[in-house]
Amino acid sequence: MSVTVYVPNDSAAIGVGANATAQAISRIAAERGIDLRLIRNGSRGLFWLEPFVEVVTDEGRIGYGPVEAQDVPSLFDAGFLKGGAHRLRLGPPESIPYLARQERLTFSRVGIIDPLSIADYEAHGGGRSLRAALRAQPADLVEEITKSGLRGRGGAAFPAGIKWKTVLQARADQKFVVCNADEGDSGTFSDRMILEGDPFVLIEGMVIAGLAVGATEGYIYLRSEYPHALGILTAALRNAEAAGYLGTNLMGSDRRFHLHIRRGAGAYICGEETAMLESLEGKRGMVRPKPPIPALSGLWGRPTVIHNVMTLATVPWIVDHGSAKYAEFGAGRSRGTLPFQLAGNIRRGGLVEMAFGVTLRELLYDFGGGSASGRPIRAVQVGGPLGAYLPESRFDTPLDYEAFAAAGGMVGHGGIVAFDDTVDMARMARYAMEFCAIESCGKCTPCRIGSTRGVEVIDRVIEGRQRTENLALLRDLCDTLSNASLCAMGGLTPAPVLSALNHFPEDFQRPPAPAPAGRASRTIRRH
Amino acid sequence: MEPRPPASTSQATPGTRETLATIDAVIETHRSLPGALLPMLHGIQDRLGHIPGGAVPRIAEALNLSQAEVHGVLSFYHDFRNEPPGRHSLRLCRAEACQAMGCDALETHLHQRHGLSFHGTSTDGSVTLEPVYCLGNCALAPSVLIDGEVRGRVTAEKLDRWIGELKADRGGNP
Structure with missing residues (x-):
């Protein structure tokens, strides 16, 4: 019987040797005549444990990490294919406290499925939302998103439902859905992890947005600094088309949605939505004055829904589980969860999806384990290069849009960069x-x-x-x-x-x- | 190492016949796309490693733009270059998360040990160093991108080894 082993194909995991680890596993399995099925999944987001290898056993998935290529022979010797004991054995991934404490909604499949397999996607709940959306009235979809309280996850936190309603009510010969995948903020990588670990959820979210507002064309503006994500997303688009998630007869209906990828060219400003539109139109990425707002006059002057990757990738969860369920998470006017990203000088850097309201101190110490250098954390920058630097006296502020702003910070895209006391x-x-x-x-x-x-x-x-x-x-x-x-x-x-x-x-x-x-x-x- | 000169369209180097054929083929593939200019520039640079000056008038004509408009776009974006790079590309992230983990020291090391400065190419033509502002690898900083592949937890010793490998490798970018 074949054994299934997962080794992440996430670029951060590859950056610390995941490809070499995967090759070593395949090679040794072949040498020993073991029938082994190797799946390249996304990352669980526990980056200090990458390359994080998982094996499917009778007791479920068992994790080992960090597994470098040189560790692989000893893993085979220890019987890791049956979950055998080894110094790198971590047990079931879901029981690792860092993961067990999280509230993963948007990231519910990342690290678990084969990112390019529609069958795997659907076995884990994917596709249900699109089928439901094809039966729903556009106004009801817009209402559902409005009631969920979902706000723009790129940083501006504008209510998504209001944006959708504006575009739905606009009259035009053509409308667009544009995904801003120009994740340029230092300390952020959640968009990249979705693109590499569960690209179909983004595609599904974009198609649902199109059905809701009456758009039949979509663009993903992907930054050029993510070449690996581009390769995975390109393959995902092909598979999605073949499975009826995109194209002229969505899921056998008479509805259509076409999706295109455009590569950025290294300009941070193109993460600003109007500069991004200019860039998509083939021009210099110069900011447009507003009004007119893109919802009324966006790409090529047409009504356009523009969202960050995270916003769109959250739409399927809301449609599937209901707006009320999503709105149960969160604090104040910040409903739902945010995938926070722990970065910089931090011992356990990674992806932490939690409901709004968690504090910086919990993220930095309970999850992050303090600085990587072992020195005191002196300053933290939240929300990218345009976010404030905060001292320890602000670490107990809850991370929700309003409370954090009142404390002089900006949640932004949820990137958290820690600096120790050597920073100037x-x-x-x-x-x-x-x-x-x-x-x-x-x-x-x-x-x-x-x-x-x-x-x-x-x-x-x-x-x-x-x-x-x-x-x-x-x-x-x-x-x-x-x-x-x-x-x-x-x-x-x-x-x-x-x-x-x-x-x-x-x-x-x-x-x-x-x-x-x-x-x-x-x-x-x-x- | 001199900063690269501004792109020039007036001194378009007369490309070889193959270069021009490549440019024309890319133009032909992309000319009917909405917003074709960036895909075209990427397509040319993917194949040739840079955008030769001779491409500008051909693109302008195909898209019914002025040469100034094409040059304006070409020079706006950090990615596009109008002169050939070294055989291999090394991009060092200098954004905040990598600064928190010492990327400035790596920059100094690259300069002192390998004579590499940002936007410059090693004297043997093997490696071009560029800055990059975030590779999305911020939990495993500091990071570099070598020929399109991210590497994390970078140290001066690892850089020395990788640069040695790049210099020994005669292949690489077009």
Whole structure:
């Protein structure tokens, strides 16, 4: 009888040797005449345990990790195919506390199924929502999403139902559904994990959105920094078409939905929805002024539903289980769950899907186990490069959109980057300005020019030149960026800068040091 | 290492016949796509490793755009390059999560040990170093992307080994 073994095909797992581990398992099984079925799944998101190998036994799946290629012979010797004892044996994955404590809705299948198998997808509940949606009235679908309380998971947290209703009510010869898969925030990888670990759920969510608003064309704008996800998603689209999830006769009905993938080209600003539309149209990724809102005048001027990967990938769960069930999770006006991502200097980095309301301290210590270096965690940046840096005094704030904003933070896309006490916050503030200078689209002056001036002002502070005057100037510049920028790029760049300045003022008063030599001229390039 | 010069369309290097044939084939494949310009540029760079200046007027004509518009798009995006890269691509992530795990020290190491600076190619033409802002591998930082494959928990010693392998490998990018 054949034994089934899972080795993740997630790019983070591959980055620490999962391909070599998979090859070693196949090779040794062949040498020993063992009939072994190797499945490349997504990652469970327990990255410090990657490559995380699972074997299907009579007692269910048993996990081993981290399994490097050199460990594989000893695993065979220990009888791991029957769940045998070994120093890397972790037991049933679901019993690992990190996973057991989670509330996985959007990620319910990731790491469990073969990402490219429709049969596996459907055996784990996939496809039911699309079949239900094909029988439903569009307005009822919109109502269901509205009642669930689902808000945009890309960071802006706009209520998805309102967006859908606007597009449904718009009259046009063509409407679009666009998925923003330009996950550029440092510290985030949940979109990538869905794309690589359960791509059909995103496809299903997009088709349901199309049925709800009357759109028959969809685009996924995928960042070029995710070449592995592109390969998996491309294959998933083919399989979805063959299985009737896409195309001209959805599930044998007379409804249709066509989906296209477009590759980004390394511009962070194209994660901003209007810049992304420009890029999809084949132009420079320059931000558009709003109004008109994309829901009324989006891609090629047509009504367009734009959502992040996570928002769309959550739609099937809501349609399948009901909006009331989804809304049971969460806190305040933040309903449901958010897949948080623990990153940076953290001992157990990974994907933690929890209902809104969990605190930073629980995530950093109960899940993350403190810093990777063993030193105290001094600062945490939440919500990507435009998110504030928070000191330990804010670690007990619940992570829901409103409560976190009241504490001066931004939940954003749920990325959490930890820094230990060796961090120099003046340099992190400088980097925030530098990043804005590199990635600004150049449309508005505060962002385009203010960011470069910001780097220069912070350099003078670091060098110890007229600190009081330059710090006043920096605050003034941040005020201009906040209030006069066209989009969140310039508007929120002051958040990391000012939070560094307000929470860690001592770092701006260190003994004068040379500014990071020449870095700006080496990396900032004009568009 | 000089920063790369701005893309020039006026000094379009007359490509070889094969280069132009490749460009024309890519243009032909993509010209009817809505929003065809980015797929076209990617298609050309995937095959040739860069976008030769000679491609710009051909793309402009196929899409009924001005050469300035094509150049504007080409120069906006960090990915596109108008000169051939080294045989292998090394991209070092310098976003916050990787900074928290010491990517700045790796950048310094690449410069001091291997003479590699951002946007520059090693003198033997084997490796081009580019910065990248997040590879989605932030739980296993610091990260690099080598010829399209992510590697995590990178150390200076691992970089030395991988660069040695890249330099020894005569194959690689077009």
